[in-house]
Every structure is written in C-alpha cells, then in structure tokens.
Amino acid sequence: MAIAGPLKISLQLLAGDEPAMGPGKALVLDAIARSGSISAAGRDIGMSYRRTWQLVDSLNRLWAERVVETHHRAGAKRGAELTPFGQRMLTTYREIEARMLAAAAGDDLDWLVGLTRPGAESAEPVPREV
Amino acid sequence: MAIAGPLKISLQLLAGDEPAMGPGKALVLDAIARSGSISAAGRDIGMSYRRTWQLVDSLNRLWAERVVETHHRAGAKRGAELTPFGQRMLTTYREIEARMLAAAAGDDLDWLVGLTRPGAESAEPVPREV
Numbered sequence: 001m002a003i004a005g006p007l008k009i010s011l012q013l014l015a016g017d018e019p020a021m022g023p024g025k026a027l028v029l030d031a032i033a034r035s036g037s038i039s040a041a042g043r044d045i046g047m048s049y050r051r052t053w054q055l056v057d058s059l060n061r062l063w064a065e066r067v068v069e070t071h072h073r074a075g076a077k078r079g080a081e082l083t084p085f086g087q088r089m090l091t092t093y094r095e096i097e098a099r100m101l102a103a104a105a106g107d108d109l110d111w112l113v114g115l116t117r118p119g120a121e122s123a124e125p126v127p128r129e130v
Numbered sequence: 131m132a133i134a135g136p137l138k139i140s141l142q143l144l145a146g147d148e149p150a151m152g153p154g155k156a157l158v159l160d161a162i163a164r165s166g167s168i169s170a171a172g173r174d175i176g177m178s179y180r181r182t183w184q185l186v187d188s189l190n191r192l193w194a195e196r197v198v199e200t201h202h203r204a205g206a207k208r209g210a211e212l213t214p215f216g217q218r219m220l221t222t223y224r225e226i227e228a229r230m231l232a233a234a235a236g237d238d239l240d241w242l243v244g245l246t247r248p249g250a251e252s253a254e255p256v257p258r259e260v
Contacts, residue, residue: 008149009230010140016248019138053257064245072199089245092238100139103233115194115219127183127249 004101006113011097017072020062021093028055029082029090037079056080063089134231136243141227151223158185159212159220161196167209168217186210193219 001010001023012022019025031041042052059067067086072078082090131139131153142152149155161171172182189197197216202208212220 003144006144008142008144011234012138013242013246014133014136014138015246015250018248018251020246022241048209058251061250064247089242092242096234096236096239096242099233099236100230103229104141104226106226106229109226112143112151112219112222112226116143116145116150117167117192117194118148120191121148123186 002097002101004104005103007104007109007117009097009100009104011093011100013093016063018058018062021059025043025055025059026093027050029059029067029086032056033082033087033090036081037042038068038070041080059086111121132227132231134234136246137231137239139227139230139234141223141230142212142225145192146163147186148192151189151219155185155189156220156223158182159216161229162186162210163212163217163220166211168198168200171210200258 003009010023012019014020027045028041028047032038035041036045038052038056039049041047042049045052055070056070063085065085066083067089068080069083070078070080086093131138140153141157142149144150148253158171158177161174162168165171165174168182168186169179171177172179175182186198186200194216195215197211197219198210199213200208
C-alpha cells in the first residue's frame, strides 16, 4: 500500500490471474535488500518465514528473470539478495505507483477530501432489513 | 478493485485513519443504485446484510452529507437509494480511479508486462531457512 495524505493505493501487476507484483511483494523485496536474507526480511516486516519464502518463490516463477537470488553453498555465507533485474523491477513498480498517486491530484479530489469527516466512525447495532 | 489488462488497483480515500471510500463501498453503492435496497444490494454482490449495512452506515458517518437514504415509513415502500451527493461522490471516485489507471501507462509498464510469465505459478515445499 502506498499512502499519500488521504489516499491509499494498492497496485498489482497480474501475470494472467496471478499477482506477479504487488504491495506485499514490494515490501518483501525492500526488506531483503535491507537485511540480506529471507528469514531476516520476514522478521523485519512481521511476516512468517513460510509466507515470505512463498512470495519470493512466486516472484521467481512469475517473472522471466530471477528476482531474488539465494545463497546456500557449503562453507559460504547463507542469504538472499535482489538480482539486478529484481532491483530494476522493484524501482519501476515504485515509479508507476508514484505516477498513479500524482495523477489522483485535482480539484475533484480536493472537493472529496474536504467533505470527509475524520473521527466520525463508530459502531451502531444493525437494524432490521431496509 | 479496478482492473485494466494486467493492472489491478485499489484506491481508498481516508478520513483520518478510516477508509471513507474504497472498492468495497463503491461496489455496495453501485448495487444499491441498481437494486433499490440494502438487502438486495448485499445479495447481488454476495455480501451479508450485516456487512452491507455497516458499510452504508460508515459512509453516512464519514461524509459531511448523507450518501445513502433509507426509507422505512409505515405504509410506504421500504428501500434505499443514493442521495444526489452520494451519486456525485461515487462518480468522482470512479473518475479519479480511471485517471490513476491511465497514468500507469508507459514504456516502463510495457517493459514490466512483457517480462511476466502467466501460468508459471505453482506450489512447492518451503525449504530450510536462507
């Protein structure tokens, strides 16, 4: 999710019916770039190792080039990193997201935002059907 | 969710921390406009009456003007309809959504889409931590 003031957008890029890229995968890729491993990335963003690994696996399947490279050679440091393609794919996704947020601006958006009532939400019992 | 080819976007408009408008509420408003009642709208979109009613209640609280008017006078037809403000709010939301989808277009998006592999997703066991 990208948030800019009163706007929150989620952008998914589909490969057929499957989400090849989206907010969750972008979050995982950012965290792997920071932390250098899939398990550390998961801990950083409060996602289970299993779920984090599945998103990485999905990324590597749904793109023509590998997005994340993992290292587990005997004797070598274990870990994971974005490939050059993965870095470029993530950057491009973020650029498209930023362009969409910018496109939302306008008098009509200002009009809408001016008519919202922050803090007015509260629970009430559900009445009979109408 | 708005879908255009390989793009799927979700746009939320926040009132403070609360979503004053988003894909679910837009769906409910479309269905009320079509069906003339909250219960029929819920059935149309496969949403429980309780959940549909709560989204309508949230809309009426989080906007400065009422979005949906309900009728339950004795002897009169029961039902619900969008107010003129609700209609205009929904239309404006859809216009902003369309503008954002249009803004996504570009050589970089074409490049990304050309590198996805539809149908390549499949489950695989999760290996040891890397």
